[in-house]
Amino acid sequence: xxxxxxxxxxxxxxxxxxxxxxxxxxxxxxxxxxxxxxxxxxxxxxxxxxxxxxxxxxxxxxxxxxxxxxxxxxxxxxxxxxxxxxxxxxxxxxxxxxxxxxxxxxxxxxxxxxxxxxxxxxxxxxxxxxxxxxxxxxxxxxxxxxxxxxxxxxxxxxxxxxxxxxxxxxxxxxxxxxxxxxxxxxxxxxxxxxxxxxxxxxxxxxxxxxxxxxxxxxxxxxxxxxxxxxxxxxxxxxxxxxxxxxxxxxxxxxxx
Numbered sequence: 001x002x003x004x005x006x007x008x009x010x011x012x013x014x015x016x017x018x019x020x021x022x023x024x025x026x027x028x029x030x031x032x033x034x035x036x037x038x039x040x041x042x043x044x045x046x047x048x049x050x051x052x053x054x055x056x057x058x059x060x061x062x063x064x065x066x067x068x069x070x071x072x073x074x075x076x077x078x079x080x081x082x083x084x085x086x087x088x089x090x091x092x093x094x095x096x097x098x099x100x101x102x103x104x105x106x107x108x109x110x111x112x113x114x115x116x117x118x119x120x121x122x123x124x125x126x127x128x129x130x131x132x133x134x135x136x137x138x139x140x141x142x143x144x145x146x147x148x149x150x151x152x153x154x155x156x157x158x159x160x161x162x163x164x165x166x167x168x169x170x171x172x173x174x175x176x177x178x179x180x181x182x183x184x185x186x187x188x189x190x191x192x193x194x195x196x197x198x199x200x201x202x203x204x205x206x207x208x209x210x211x212x213x214x215x216x217x218x219x220x221x222x223x224x225x226x227x228x229x230x231x232x233x234x235x236x237x238x239x240x241x242x243x244x245x246x247x248x249x250x251x252x253x254x255x256x
Contacts, residue, residue, distance in 0.1 A: 003177045005056045013240055016165055021061050022096060024215070031104070035087070042158065043247075044158075044159040044162035044163060044174060045245045045247075045249050046152070046157055046162060046172035046202070046245075046249060047171060047172065047173050047174065047238055047245060047249065047251045048174045048175060048176045048203065048249030048250060049175075049176040049199075049201045049202050049203055049248075049249065049250050049251070050201035050203075050237050050238055050239070050249065050250070050251045051250050051251065051252040051253065052201045052237075053094075053199055053200070054200065054230070055200055055227075055228050055229050055230060055235070056200065056201065056229070056230045056231075056237060056241070057198060057199075057201065057202045057203070057204065057229050057230075057231060057232075057233055058084065058085060058202070058203050058204070058231065058234045058237040059082075059084050059085075059091050059203075059204040059206060059220075059225070059231055060083065060084060060086070060087060060151075060173070060175070060203060060204065060205060060234055061073065061085070061087070061206045061207060061208040062086075062113055062151065062205065062206075062207050062208070063086055063088050063092050063113070063207075063208040063209070064089040064090065064091075064092055064113065064117050064153075064206075064209075065209050066209040067092075067093075067095075067096045067099050067208065067209070068196045068209055069208060069209060069210075069213050069214055070096075070099055070103075070208050070209075071099075071102070073208060073213060073214070073217065074102065074103065074106050074108075076214065076221070077106070077108070077221075078106060079218075080218070080221045080222070080225065081233075082221060082231045083107050083108055083109070083232065083233050084108055084109070084231065084233055085108065085109040085110070085111050085149065085233045085234040085235070086103050086109070086110055086111065086112075086208065086219060087111040087112070087113035087149070087151040087184065088100065088110055088111070088113055088135070089113045089114055089115070089116070089117050089135070089153070090114065090115035090116065090131075090134055090135035090138055091115070091116065091117075092113075092227070093135065093138045093139060093142070094138065097142055100139065100143065100243070101143070102141045102144060102145045104142075104145070104146045108233065109149070109233035109234065109235055110139055110143060110145070110147060111147055111149035111150065111151055111173065111234065112132060112135050112136055112139070112147040112149065112151075112170065113135070113150075113151050113153065114131045114132075114135060114150075114152070114153050115131045115134040115135045116131065117153045118131065118153060119153065119154060119156045120152045120153065120156055120157060120161045120174065121156050121157065121158045121160075121161060125160060125164050128161060128164045128165075129164060129168060130158070131197075132150065132164075132165065132170065133168075137145070146169075147160055147170075148169060148170060148171060148235065149170065149171055149173050149235060150165050150170040150171070150172050150173065151172075151173050151174070152172065152174075155174055155175075157172065157174075161187045171235075171238060171240075173203065173204035173234055173238075174203070174249060175203045175204060175248070176197070176202050176203055176250075177193075177194055177197045177202050177203070177204040177205065178193075178205050178207055179193060179194050179204060179206050179216075180193060181206055181207055181210035181211075181212065181213060181216070182207050182210055184210070184211045184212065186212060186214045187212045187216045187219070190210075190212065190216040191216050191219050191220055192218075192246075192249075194220050195220065195223055195224070198224065198229070201237065201250070201251075203234060203237065210251055228233045238251055239251055239253050242256075244252045
């Protein structure tokens with residue numbers, strides 16, 4: 001009889017927990033993908049860096065808030081024969097269509113950086129797709145090319161975002177070397193931070209409108225090239241198939 005009472009109490013507690021969780025989900029409007037991500041064992045990750053034996057890295061520029069230094073950046077990249085990736089926000093594309101053309105004309109790659117620079121984890125799946133597609137269409141109209149790389153604004157992502165991007169033909173790209181150039185601390189802090197942290201397969205984050213970009217960029221490129229690094233666009237660094245991403249975000253080629 002006592003065993004029955006204990007089991008009954010357990011059942012009551014389980015029912016109470018289920019009720020509380022269900023009520024919470026209803027009142028906080030959590031959707032199915034978010035519920036799955038909470039209980040999922042496998043965490044979806046973007047690509048932070050690439051596992052490679054080659055002394056090869058990618059540098060990238062996020063563009064959202066202006067184009068004051070963009071032409072100078074392109075001239076510097078030309079000088080050192082470097083090709084890179086620019087992640088563009090939709091409203092930046094609207095404001096500077098001629099610069100979008102110039103970036104492509106100079107041989108650089110364009111990635112998608114959303115339409116409105118929102119925190120993507122706060123959006124529904126439908127809103128995420130809209131953010132991707134609107135900017136994708138804008139860029140394609142100007143360049144004739146579909147974007148395949150996506151960088152979430154603020155580096156903000158979750159399982160829902162990664163899955164949605166994959167389902168829409170995108171590789172989600174982060175970085176393992178943050179220049180912190182947006183803090184405008186000067187040239188030396190950016191140079192020191194990048195050179196101290198870069199390694200084979202790194203993806204470096206810069207911003208096209210950072211205050212000291214035209215001063216630190218030539219120094220960093222010269223020093224990286226002197227160390228034997230080859231600088232390539234992100235899509236030339238990453239693996240497109242037959243890979244997995246470890247728990248640090250490092251993309252690793254699967255053995256055949």
